[in-house]
Amino acid sequence: MSRNMRYLHSNKIIYRRGPINDQPSETFEWGAFYESGTHECYELFRSKAKITSYKSLKWHLLVLWYLNPQLDQDKFEQLAYYIAEKDNGFITFSIPEMLLKKIIYEVSMEDLEYPPKNRIRKVIFKDTTNLTKSEKLSIVGKLIGRNSKAQPEDIYETMLLIHDKSEKITITKIARILNVSTRTIYRNMTHELTKEKELLNEEI
Structure with missing residues (x-):
């Protein structure tokens, strides 16, 4: 709904x-x-x-x-x-x-x-932008992926964009978008983010 x-x-x-x-x-x-x-x-x-x-x-x-x-x-x-x-x-x-x-x-x-x-x-997008969700994900990946660290806030931002595409959130997808290893994502994935990931996936 x-x-x-x-x-x-x-x-x-x-x-x-x-x-x-x-x-x-x-x-x-x-x-x-x-x-x-x-x-x-x-x-x-x-x-x-x-x-x-x-x-x-x-x-x-x-x-x-x-x-x-x-x-x-x-x-x-x-x-x-x-x-x-x-x-x-x-x-x-x-x-x-x-x-x-x-x-x-x-x-x-x-x-x-x-x-x-x-x-x-x-990364903050204007309300008036006509970018697609895929284009937004690409921008987030390029800008945030520069430092190759994928901080918790970067992971959360990426999770929301994946969710907005009505796709299941996976560690592999997050890592690919941010151009880091899955090991980096697991290392920076807090308990709160893990719970949020589960809740978002339940909505799909």
Whole structure:
């Protein structure tokens, strides 16, 4: 089931924001490359991957709360209920209302002076790019494969792009795209990434 973005668009909810302080190492027509990475890029719902845990749901709501300071408590609660409704296509599970209310309360009490923790990103594509998923994978492989190290953040980025092609994620595919050995991927594959790989493959 694809996501129903109607509520977000009709209420002008911001769910993506590029880096505001970090400067890219290189810029291209399709986007930018940050050699050292940036934590400032928030792009919710950019891939087909859905929210698969309470922890992930809370993080998504926290980012939405952070990116939309114009929301009052009631509007934020409405947004949270919309995201948490399984039939709207954002999450893969049903959440008890009492637990959702607890998450909403905890998020609303967070200090918005500090940005939510975020995965580091190196390759950022413009929303307007017409590149195919295969072309994006090729670009990621060429740029990130330069250092032949394949850091965890590089592996995660590659996993999402493979998933967006509706293909099973394998160590061999990741290694081929990043132009490194499978041994390098296994060495840098954290427990969290292994779990994420399993969850993404379950959605295919």
